[in-house]
Amino acid sequence: MSMEFKEYPDREMLALSLADRLASQLSQHLRAHEAASLCVPGGTSPMQVFDTLSGSDLDWGRVTVFLGDERWVDGEHKRSNSRLLRRHLLQDKAAAARYIDLYTGDPQPDDATGALAEAIAPHLPITVALLGMGNDMHTASLFPGADHLEAALASDAPPVMAIRAEGAEEPRITLTRPVLADAINIHLLIMGPEKREALERAQKLSPQEAPIRAFLDNAIVHWAE
Secondary structure (H helix, E strand, O other): OOOOOEEEEEEHHHHHHHHHHHHHHHHHHHOOOOOOEEEOOOOOOOOOOHHOOOOOOOOOOHHHEEEEEEEEEOOOOOOOOHHHHHHHHOHHHHHHHHHEEEOOOOOOOOHHHHHHHHHHHOOOOOOOEEEEOOOOOOOOOOOOOOOHHHHHOOOOOOOOEOOHHHHHOOEEEOOHHHHOOOOOOEEEEOOOHHHHHHHHHHHHOOOOOOOOHHHOOEEEEEEOO
């Protein structure tokens, strides 16, 4: 497989087209299977995609949604990815989806990894994984220079790990390389010239230097200025 790159005339077209693509891949999977899973990124980039996707006509009651990573903060905290998700994706028709919250309320993310791995296991392989990427080429909470990056990128990594990195502010919980890379459909959403440049850099680097590199070969990249 090799990376497919799709460029859109503007962000609105990207959001509409990508939401449609995600919904149709989930629907297609549900025609042959009992259930489907959707893994999504936090941050503000996917909000327009989520707003559109939440109104999609699919059997949301059979879809389980979870984030690729979460900051270790309460669900009402302004930096909580869960909070964004509840406001933009888990509403309208998608309110019927089952949601696995990565923030468990435990004192540290390290305390939650076992229970979360167990909760996510029945929903693997992920049907559709939507990834984001930072200018530093991190994806999920797989940051260059993070304390357990090597372990999280290993082919035998546990499904969920706690991770800390200088650029990450709070401690994080993240899905690891094998879980994300095994998704049946992988999409990467990036916007603006800086992210495009970062993507081009990442293609020439190792996953240790540019964690997004671990997922590019099987990904469809969606980009708009």
